[in-house]
Amino acid sequence: MMEIDRADGRTPNQLRPLACSRNILHRAHGSASWSQGDTKVLAAVYGPKAGTKKNENPEKACIEVIWKPKTGQIGKLEKEYEMILKRTLQSICILTINPNTTTSVIVQVVHDDGALLTCAINAACAALVDAGIPIKHLAVAICCCLAEDGYVILDPTKLEEQKMKGFAFLVFPNSIHSVLPEGSLLVEGEPVEHGIITSVTHGLMSVEEYLKCLERGHAASAKLSDFLRRSLKLQLPSDSSKAK
């Protein structure tokens, strides 16, 4: 296997430096900013608010996502991101707890240097935790890129994304290992955290290469979920009271 030299000197499995801060916006019920290298996304959560939208099921809570790009008008790309984020967050939230309510998640792109969707999902998750919305488990997002010779690299920058033949955004539930080091539940012989919540791919790849991306994604999600758990734990529980 040919070693790929990445422009910033990272190994293929190495993620960019991660930074997560919570509670940065004071009016929002929950907020977080997440950055991976130069890509930075700010997420704010307002809710639960009373009432659901017209076509939504009133017996469950509803999540509404608004995606704000850094520049330019809102177009189809933003609508797609909103839909993907909404369905991903709906699958991690416990929707039966607050029926007939709407929780709004607003995502603002601060800077895009590759792996934007993964950054946004991670930020939205952290903001939901900050707001105290009941969720089943966290969602950990990772981006895997495929080079021409089948080599997989993680967490690409924008330049790397453009040169690759394909990439896959994967979202997994977070690993239970940080809480229960003795092991996790097995479903069909695979640990629960290997199930894909969301997968979006671009570019042509073979099925085996996609499965290889999945494996790398599993390994990286364990590291990411450790980071998430550590950074979300640092805040004191006393600042969870917010004016609604």
Add this chain to the structure above:
Amino acid sequence: MGLPNVSGDLSAEMEVDAFRRLFPLRFYERHLSESIRPDARPLGRARDTTLALGAVASADGSALAKIGSTTMLAAIKMEVMSPSTDSPDEGCIAIDFHMPPICSPIVRPGRPVEAAPVVSKQLSDTILSSGMINLKELSLVSGKAAWMAYLDIYCLDADGALFDAALLSAVAAFSHLQIPIVSLNDDGKIVVVSEEGEGGKLDKEPVNKEKRKLTLRSLPFSLTCILHKNYILADPTAEEESIMETLVTVVLDSSSRLVSFYKPGGPVLAYTSAVQDCVALTRQRVKELKKILDEAVSGMEID
């Protein structure tokens, strides 16, 4: 309707319909435990698919695709434009997906549907990713003129699996597309040569001699599946999609390469076995769709 011990009288029929409306998930699970669905399809089978090429006579390429009740009309209009400076010998494709109110009771006039821009973007990404169309073929005069293909897909009936039907109609429309003949007129502009009567009076030679078709490599075909507990249902109807919300769309091209594995969230997680099962179902479906498309294309050529 598939439930055991249904007697023929009206009261039993009313009960089944009421049960279907009041407890849709239990209604479906009773069927799934017998490995069948309410419309008597086995779990892995897609609905009947038909394709009609040349549905819109005034368009340069068009197709009408029906998967079960889901109906999509795709039409391509070609226009000459000047190519961008960073790709002077490439044409351009603009894909748009419309959901007019005729297609579904949840679509109201004036209020844009959430699904439409998402399917539109998915289609553009898939068609560009798959490399089906070589944009250099759309070039006329390098740096000065190139074709812009406007592909519009109208959903006439939305009954589940919208992306599959839309992609099929787009691929069929491109297979049917014939690039019009153009010539250079006195002002140095490209004009389209009309079919009738121009015969011996052409001042300039046409830039392209005859109507030609695009060479399409590796056509992409897709299959949407629903994951529900341990079951994988291929090609869902709108009712199934609204009850069991986890959808997976797999797009494979004719050489079995993965163009897209699209799973936008959903309560059920997809493990590696589910991924492989979905890909296997899609491989079968690609063979069926390729056959249907080839039959439709050869049917047009005989005429």
